[in-house]
Amino acid sequence: MGPADPVVVIEGLTKRYGEFTALDDLSISLNRGQILGFIGPNGAGKTTTIKILVGQLRPTSGTARIAGADCVRDAAKIKWLVGYMPDTFGGYENMRVREYLDFFGAAYKIARPQRQSRIDEVMEIAGATYMRDRYLESLSHGMKQRVAIARTLLHDPEVLILDEPANGLDPQARIEMRAILLRLAEAGKTLIVTSHILPELSRICDTVAIMSHGRLRAFGTLKEIMQTVSQQRSIEVQLVSANRIAAAAELIQQQLSAHEEVTRSPAEATIRFRTAQSEEQLAQILALLIAAGIPVVQFRELQSDLEDTFLSITREPDEPPLADEEESRTAGPRSDAPVGNAAEVG
Amino acid sequence: MSNPVLEREFIGILRTRRAFAMQVGAAMTFAILILLRWPSDGQVDLSGIQAQQMFQLFGYGLTAVIVLFVPAFPATTLVRERRQGTLALLLNSPLEPYRIYWGKLAGVLGFVSLPVLMSLPAAMACYAMGGLSLQHDLLALYSVMAIACLQYAALGLWVGSLARTADSSLRITYGLVFFMTIVVLGPYQFFQGKPWEWLVTASLWLRSVSPLPALMEIFGHRDAGSGGLMSPTGNLMRYAITAGIITAGFALHTLLRLTPKIFDRARSPGVITEDRSKAQQWFRRFVFLVDPQRRSGLIGPWTNPVMVKEFRSRRFGRSSWMLRLIALCAVTSLGLTYTSTAGTMDWGVETIGGMMVVLQVTLIILLIPGLAAGLISSERETGSWTLLQMTPLSTSQILRGKLLSVTWTVSLILLATLPGYLVMVAIEPALTRQIYYVLACLLLMAVFAVVFSAAVGSFFRQAAPATVTAYASLVALCGGTMLVWLGRDSTFDHSTVESLLAFNPMAAALAIMEVPGFARYQLFPQAWWFISAAIAVSLVTLASQTWRLSRPR
Ligand SMILES: Nc1ncnc2c1ncn2[C@@H]1O[C@H](COP(=O)(O)OP(=O)(O)OP(=O)(O)O)[C@@H](O)[C@H]1O
Numbered sequence A: 001m002g003p004a005d006p007v008v009v010i011e012g013l014t015k016r017y018g019e020f021t022a023l024d025d026l027s028i029s030l031n032r033g034q035i036l037g038f039i040g041p042n043g044a045g046k047t048t049t050i051k052i053l054v055g056q057l058r059p060t061s062g063t064a065r066i067a068g069a070d071c072v073r074d075a076a077k078i079k080w081l082v083g084y085m086p087d088t089f090g091g092y093e094n095m096r097v098r099e100y101l102d103f104f105g106a107a108y109k110i111a112r113p114q115r116q117s118r119i120d121e122v123m124e125i126a127g128a129t130y131m132r133d134r135y136l137e138s139l140s141h142g143m144k145q146r147v148a149i150a151r152t153l154l155h156d157p158e159v160l161i162l163d164e165p166a167n168g169l170d171p172q173a174r175i176e177m178r179a180i181l182l183r184l185a186e187a188g189k190t191l192i193v194t195s196h197i198l199p200e201l202s203r204i205c206d207t208v209a210i211m212s213h214g215r216l217r218a219f220g221t222l223k224e225i226m227q228t229v230s231q232q233r234s235i236e237v238q239l240v241s242a243n244r245i246a247a248a249a250e251l252i253q254q255q256l257s258a259h260e261e262v263t264r265s266p267a268e269a270t271i272r273f274r275t276a277q278s279e280e281q282l283a284q285i286l287a288l289l290i291a292a293g294i295p296v297v298q299f300r301e302l303q304s305d306l307e308d309t310f311l312s313i314t315r316e317p318d319e320p321p322l323a324d325e326e327e328s329r330t331a332g333p334r335s336d337a338p339v340g341n342a343a344e345v346g
Numbered sequence B: 001m002s003n004p005v006l007e008r009e010f011i012g013i014l015r016t017r018r019a020f021a022m023q024v025g026a027a028m029t030f031a032i033l034i035l036l037r038w039p040s041d042g043q044v045d046l047s048g049i050q051a052q053q054m055f056q057l058f059g060y061g062l063t064a065v066i067v068l069f070v071p072a073f074p075a076t077t078l079v080r081e082r083r084q085g086t087l088a089l090l091l092n093s094p095l096e097p098y099r100i101y102w103g104k105l106a107g108v109l110g111f112v113s114l115p116v117l118m119s120l121p122a123a124m125a126c127y128a129m130g131g132l133s134l135q136h137d138l139l140a141l142y143s144v145m146a147i148a149c150l151q152y153a154a155l156g157l158w159v160g161s162l163a164r165t166a167d168s169s170l171r172i173t174y175g176l177v178f179f180m181t182i183v184v185l186g187p188y189q190f191f192q193g194k195p196w197e198w199l200v201t202a203s204l205w206l207r208s209v210s211p212l213p214a215l216m217e218i219f220g221h222r223d224a225g226s227g228g229l230m231s232p233t234g235n236l237m238r239y240a241i242t243a244g245i246i247t248a249g250f251a252l253h254t255l256l257r258l259t260p261k262i263f264d265r266a267r268s269p270g271v272i273t274e275d276r277s278k279a280q281q282w283f284r285r286f287v288f289l290v291d292p293q294r295r296s297g298l299i300g301p302w303t304n305p306v307m308v309k310e311f312r313s314r315r316f317g318r319s320s321w322m323l324r325l326i327a328l329c330a331v332t333s334l335g336l337t338y339t340s341t342a343g344t345m346d347w348g349v350e351t352i353g354g355m356m357v358v359l360q361v362t363l364i365i366l367l368i369p370g371l372a373a374g375l376i377s378s379e380r381e382t383g384s385w386t387l388l389q390m391t392p393l394s395t396s397q398i399l400r401g402k403l404l405s406v407t408w409t410v411s412l413i414l415l416a417t418l419p420g421y422l423v424m425v426a427i428e429p430a431l432t433r434q435i436y437y438v439l440a441c442l443l444l445m446a447v448f449a450v451v452f453s454a455a456v457g458s459f460f461r462q463a464a465p466a467t468v469t470a471y472a473s474l475v476a477l478c479g480g481t482m483l484v485w486l487g488r489d490s491t492f493d494h495s496t497v498e499s500l501l502a503f504n505p506m507a508a509a510l511a512i513m514e515v516p517g518f519a520r521y522q523l524f525p526q527a528w529w530f531i532s533a534a535i536a537v538s539l540v541t542l543a544s545q546t547w548r549l550s551r552p553r
């Protein structure tokens, strides 16, 4: 296969546990040197997908191939091609970091003369050199993550599959982790990295796959995804006081379609709503408010951020939206996305 | 006042499948014991001898059940809570430590009282046969049992509050139970009838740490092993006092440890000898023959990496510890043999040989389940099993490395006990052949223990229950069949005892050694067939289970 061919190809991958479908017809492909951000809330099916990729789980149907090797039939080849970091550390008691890496080095049949230099090398990459003589159980969570990365790199795999490498890391350590991942991608590795949080990975991923409830909700570059979601805009209307907030909300609601929801926050004297209406229609709404004698201070569009995008994609259509307690709803059975600071709940 | 710990402990334990199996097992054992001896013609002799015999068998059976099963639960409960982090939550809650402790203790006691209750119908059946006194026999027996339960539960909780892992807790607890039940009897055997009065008194009190003297008194076996000397009465009272003091001591110290300080344990930063000063390096080289803090070498090309890993990840697997353990075994075995030759005792070579066999089997049972049952279950518990599966190591390589690591450890320790046998051969060259047979027996026993424990362990997701199950099964095999031996001639006839003992490699070794009481049983070659078959079955089970676990699900 040529260098331009995709390294990871997943087609129609499905995993069922009895009646329950943990993974539903997933198809994606990934090129060499790319970083795929695999994102979704708890129980989305990320770990399930990964376990199938590394040969730990058997898919109910569908296929997955890594560098041409089938994840079910060529399990032995997959072991050499893939470096897998599970969401648990998997340490041994009473072992020092160097001994731990030595064991896995020997397990991957790295000859003794090369092993020492290889261990030094991967500890350097993962920033774990200073821990080499420490006992595993005396390491903090973040330190263990680094050792786990080093272990994953030992046999110089082509594809790295990391299940929540940034989980439990402090902001500084997250930045360092991202730097490590970027360096690996520059070195020609293909990476699949999972996370619960989109912003976490947005800066380093070439491609993002957003999953929820076992289904792929969005796939592509971050820009493409943002564009498809952002056809709806969030508008915030700020009034001088909350005195006439109810009347204003009523008026706005009349201009929107029934499912577009208006929320008001009397404490802030603001009204927020999401709509797919055109600029002209929005101008019309503002004109009506002013004509009704309602004192408007601001009428502006809110930048929809990554969190909003993520939440609006991953939420099931029949799930109720998240809402601030403060905010009372005026009308509309439900909205398509939470508004304002309610989005931070994620 | 309700105690949430108690409720969770008791109800929690009751719900487990393991607990249910235990209940059923206990009830069945007692029923079978009684049925075996129930007079077939519906008539009971008036002298009450039959009832007495049945009562003895029943009493020893009950004791065995309690000694073998009670310590397992308290020994693991605190360690597991600490490792899962739930103990921290409990200690942070407004529950006072004494209520947590009481909840745990009462939970365990409530649970173990169930098999004891299961025994009541059987006890009543004995009583119905006549010849037994409600107060002097039944009540006394149940009092001793109650005290023993309390004593072992407190012991288990105490060890559990100190130990780092569930299996080390189990190992230490069972080691202490063995010490507190059997070993403490030794000094009195030695000192009785000697002129040093205070030593005799001290050893008499030491002896009463064990429930056995009290039991023997109840069963009228008081003079067994006293070498013709009258042994003193009042054992029950003495046991109540000593056990009471010991239990209180354990409880107090455990309570003192039940503060958040229990988590404040410095984890070794792992300073390495190479980083110390030159003087310290020399000093350490001198003090430790094998310095545990020295930087270890890389795994060599011809060794199985899994085996090396097993040794390194075991606390006592490091060479420094192995050396100490081996030295201890060698000294004990030589000491025993020396005692026999120096003629301080009129025990004879057979008795000494018998003691060595029992000590070695004890060593095997104490060491092996802790080592072997966790081979696979502990990897599954921590998630490192997945990592192992991701490496190119084959299932058979993994399994071989794991089994080898245990086999090496055990063989080294057993080898260390050989000098004692050598001395024995030197004294009595006629014994050479017998000793070869005994050694073969012990070897098979060790191999069986390793393979069986590993096979049992491969069915569990967690190391602690795997270890408990393996311990209990092995102890039941070696200790349980001995119960039948205790009832030889009176309760069971010769052929029953003989065929049951053939399942027990320890009994086989004792029979070859011609230890008094075993010499008349012909256990060969059946014993070897049985154990070889058991090894084969365990091995197949282990291999297929490991293979199954390494398939994608
Ligand atoms: N062995 C199993 N049997 C039944 N259901 C399972 C099993 N393993 C996983 N599931 C279910 O499959 C779904 C997907 O699980 P998965 O572990 O892939 O989620 P995830 O995206 O990794 O979530 P998280 O972010 O919490 O790690 C979940 O609903 C889970 O309950």
Ligand SMILES: [Mg+2]
Pocket: A046, A047, A048, A087, A163
């Ligand atoms: Mg997961």
